[in-house]
Amino acid sequence: MLKKISSLLLALTITLSTFALKASAEGFPYTFNDGAPHSKSILMLNVDTDSVVYANNPDEQLSIASLTKIMTYIVAYENIPDIETTVITIPQSVADDLANTGSSLAKIEVGEELTGLQLLNLMMIPSGNDAALSLAKYVDGLQLTPTSLGIENAENPDTPLTFVDLMNRKAKELGCENTHFVNPHGLYDPEHYSTARDMMKIVQYARSLPKFTQITGQTYYELPPTNMRSEPLTVYTTNRLLLQNGDPDYYYPYATGIKTGSLDQSGYCLASSAVYEGYTYLIVALGSPYIDANGEHIEEQGEMLDSYELYKWAFTQLQLKTVATTGQLMADVELNYAWRKNRIQLVAGEDVTVILPNEVEISSMITTLDIPDSVDAPVKKGDIVGTATLSYADEKVATVSLVAAESVERSDVMLTLEQGKSIFTSGWFKLLAGGILLLIIIYIILTIVHNKRRKQRTSVRRYRDM
Known part of the structure; x- marks a missing residue:
């Protein structure tokens, strides 16, 4: 009982x-100071538990601008042998391809000899499209094929894969369902897009690669003299969350990276990280307005304001709890x-x-x-x-x-009883028992009829003998 x-x-x-x-749809509810986020799409992840704590339209396909370079880092690092020491000469085609595009540049020169590691720094910190394209063209020159990469069941196993092919293959490998790359730098193309959720998968993977968190957490990088320049070149981060001497509305002391992006078509985009008292969070924020209705540039970077606010909320209002x-x-x-x-x-x-x-x-x-x-x-x-x-x-x-x-x-004993019970209560047993019972009833009826007729015959015989 x-x-x-x-x-x-x-x-x-x-x-x-x-x-x-x-x-709630996903994660925990949060009301922004302005009533709504500036960004079209946001996903915030607690790294310690690998759980989403805030989400707003995380699966909307959007232009991602220079967040593209996170995937470029992955593909370059994994496909250039000894990338940290390999020397890459900047080809003329890089300057030609980026001419009149309004690209953000690291100001590297045609013919300049740089290591792969130097190019990674110049790509991720000042968001140099020239550095990204230089890495991509070097990989294209390696003529990597599915066979050489150990890719099985490829349609054309001996046809070289382009850098963009490798980017899209890696996206699928990481489980990205709404991502497609057209270039290695992020210049606008309607067929070049991702989502906050997919970008979070890409960011998480990139953070596992050597040098990534170290590079993306720097506020500046000093390129030493090269074959084309006699003086060092200093470049600065575009991530205002990291800049202590920058705008106080954006600087967040616990921010540790990662990458910015901005275009008229994409708006402001940001993939960032922050660490405080043993907790680590990642945020991908896409599509904060970059231009207004009149086509004028918007100075306010809403994606950073959104991220700043969410980090403060998470570090003060969320905590690890033992639920079992x-x-x-x-x-x-x-x-x-x-x-x-x-x-x-x-x-x-x-x-x-x-x-x-x-x-x-x-x-x-x-x-x-x-x-x-x-x-x-x-x-x-x-x-x-x-x-x-x-x-x-x-x-x-x-x-x-x-x-x-x-x-x-x-x-x-209980097994035998249960098995016996299951036998006696099974459908086939009931059918068999019913058949036997019917035969017994028929036998009884026939016996009664037979005995009755036998008595009748006996009575007739006695009557005749009289």
């Missing part, structure tokens, strides 16, 4: 918890073939910590169980039986493995 009452109370708690919180501990009772389930035991308790198989708003009580979390109707003995302590999904504001924040709280041996 106590077990039945406990199970009823547990089920009631789970049911009532589904009414505790207001639903190893051995914590989560549910119970019917148990078959055990002696004098018909249910077994299920407990959390591990400690689970997630990022949540400060005001959220763990008791208000929505718990959704995915467990079978019953399990069969024998069961070993720690066997995984199911899962429990914990949600807040209609967003799944954790999945907990549910394991058996104890070991239970199988009873051969």
Whole structure:
């Protein structure tokens, strides 16, 4: 009786918890100071738990301008042998291709000899389109084919892949579903686009590569003298979140990178990171207005204001909370073939910590169980039986493995009884029993009829003998 009452109370708690919180699309609700974000699309990720904490139109396809260079970094780093020391000579075609495009440039010169690492710095810090294109043309010159890259089942295994081909292949490999690249620098093309969600995947991967976080976290870079210049060249970051001596409306002391982008067609774009007291966040913000209705340039960089505001909110209003501990009772389930035991308790198989708003009580979390109707003995302590999904504001924040709280041996007597029960209650047995019963009834009826006729014949014979 106590077990039945406990199970009823547990089920009631789970049911009532589904009414505790207001639903939201993804992440946690946040109201900006201006009522709405400047950016068309935003995605914010807590790196520590790999969970989205804020989202606004994260899957809208948009022009990404120089955020493109994050993928360019990936492809160049992975395909240029010894890129940090390889010397690359800037070809005339770079200057020709970028002439009259209004490109942001690192001001490198045709014929200048630079290492791949120097070009990566010149691409990511001042957002040099000339550096990006130089890296791409060098890779094109390597004549990389699917065969040489170990790519299987390619349609044309011995046809060289262009740098852009490699960019799009890498995007697919990273799980980007709404991304297509046309060039390595981000100059506008209607077929060149991505989304905040896809760019977040690209950013996360790039951060795992050598030198990336170091390069993108710098406020300036000094290129030493080269074969074409006798004096060092100093270039500065375009990321105003990093500039302590810049505009105080943008400078954020805990920002650590990453990359800006801006075009008339794309607006202001920013992929950024920030670290504070052991917490790390990433934000991709796309499409803050760059020009007004009259075609005039807008000085205010809304993508940085949005990111600045979200970082302050996250670091002050969100925290890691343990929502399940190893051995914590989560549910119970019917148990078959055990002696004098018909249910077994299920407990959390591990400690689970997630990022949540400060005001959220763990008791208000929505718990959704995915467990079978019953399990069969024998069961070993720690066997995984199911899962429990914990949600807040209609967003799944954790999945907990549910394991058996104890070991239970199988009873051969109970197994035999259950098997016998299953036999006697099976459809085929009922059909067979019904057939036998029908035959018995027919036999009884025939016997009664036969006996009745026999008595009648006996009575007639006696009457004749009289």
